[in-house]
Amino acid sequence: MKVTPLGLLCEPGGFYVDPSRPVERAVVSHGHADHARPGHGAVLATPETLAIMRARFGEDRAGDEQQAMAYGESVTCNGVRITLAPAGHVLGSAQVVLEWQGSRIVVSGDYKRRRDPTCAPFLPVECDVFVTEATFALPVFRHPPDSHEIRRLLDSVALFPERAHVVGAYALGKTQRIIALLREAGWDRPVYLHGAVEKLCTLYESLGVRLGELLPVPKGLKRGHPPILAGEIVLAPPSAEATPWARRLADPVTCAASGWMTVRQRAKLRGVELPLIISDHADWDELLETIEEVRAPEVWVTHGRDDALVHALGLRGVRGRALHLVGRGDEEDEGAPEAPPTEEEADAARRGAPS
Template identity: 65%
Template sequence: MSYPAVIKPQDLLCPKPDGLYCPAGDFYIDPVRPVDRAVITHGHSDHARAGHGSVAATPETLAIMAERYGEDFATVSRQPVPYGETITHNGVEVTLVPAGHVLGSAQAVVRWKGLTMVVSGDYKRRRDPTCARFEPVPCDVFVTEATFGLPVFRHPDDKGEIAALLKSVEQFPERAHIVGAYALGKAQRVISLLREAGWDRTIHVHGAMERLNRLYQAHGVDLGPLAPATVERGKTGDFAGSIIVAPPSALADRWSRRFPDPVDCFASGWMRVRARARQRGVELPLIISDHADWDELTDTLSELRPGEVWITHGREEALERWCALEGIPARALRLVGYDEDDGE
């Protein structure tokens, strides 16, 4: 695409210390510090923070923020923007479309004076039973993450990873399997994938996940029978052969040692790196990621063929190099404040 003669991308969006700023519309997208007006792409804490004046996001993301931060997370107002609807501020149009990352996650499609820029937030391209699938939007500038922006990161099929988990449960029926998974998005996805694989038994969950599980269920995501992962004195054997889903931090906590000879599992794209798995003492790595892998990143750029690519954070150098070889102008924004491990 070619830009309108008098408009440059930086006239519409520009990186600032507080985040990606729209001067014409006077709002930020996923700001890292409190601002007067924010558009939020999804509910992970490195993108969705409390204390902004006015917040626009999908209804699901607003619900997640209220659950995590309290109903007063926005000091002035909050504006629900369902997928496909457009809001306008100072002549700048913003439309939210699915990003495929977690429940309610969105790409912000920003249009002004004939220029279209898409801020994808965090995204993945593969199917996820717990959220709407990524929708590609033709644009002049595509703003992408690069969390797994190296060719070594090619995530396997989710079904195969879940099959490995169920095989281990079958092989070690006397042991509990504790799956480390982040509380927003990954935990619910793992549970849903287990249900699709035929695991209809009760799945036990850490208390830190109960509220978000209820929120997902309230938004139509069927997680099946769940129960708290609590151990009564002398009854640890009750969890033999069970699957427990807990925050990754719980794997290294005394909490996990209460279960019978637990198999520590960790669901993350980082489990592709064997050294990370060994460092965390993970017995059964599960390569299940909520971010685009290398092929998904490059396939997306090949499909969209934007006039320019901006890279917010992650492995910028490799993706910049790929763009250069493909003849696509690219620049690394190197935005500070986005945690590559959050939600992953």
């Protein structure tokens, strides 16, 4: 594998993994915008990822040639054997397993280790080189159980029945996961959706993920109409909470579902009243556990807090290498990316988060 301005290039195979700009041949790990780009010549991905790309980019921009490959299936390209394994990040997300001349590299894409009712769980694959993300690679990031955070949300709804609860979450993956977790926790009432998240919820359902009754937030209300959706749960992109759209709702409780909500300063600056620590990435302990499970003597880190993770790997006798790939970590929030923490925020997390 070679690091290039376009991303990771498999030189003998003649293809890129998650390239940052259009290329002739690409293997795409999942549908988030910092990994899946429009305009490639040929794209290999899971059927779900290809469906997500078509929904987001249009049929003619998701790859001139689209090759769907299920988990566990393999194809050989110029002597390089390609297999896709579940990554547990979002629906269809995959690790890219590459084998050539007796060696194996696994490119994880983004991944999480928590159970997620909307996608297949992460599958550790032993390898010679493991290419990992490091989004939450600081010891302060130890995410609580998802059920605990969902219970906090439901308790707040019960405590403030006169208010709407608006949960800011990524349109792809996080929104659908929160809905599924709410259903498991016993919420059988409708979940209301901002228009920007409806399309992907519909796609998830068409791909077999059951989300229960979903309704759009009512539009076209006349001036002076009483606030709506008191006691209800609304899912929206994080950026929507600060727009006039939210004013129609009954005294909304601003919530945000993100691993970054560990950083209390970030929650405060964003005006988040109820921060929910629900992440679609592995936390610090899960990163280290994963690296131990795959038994790779060499680990490459694509983005995030690579310095802390590389240091921790060195203490464990594992060779670490920071790749500094361009464009990684900028997952979309309908045009408002949620960036990694600044140094000031990271310092605040170190001081204020539980260890």
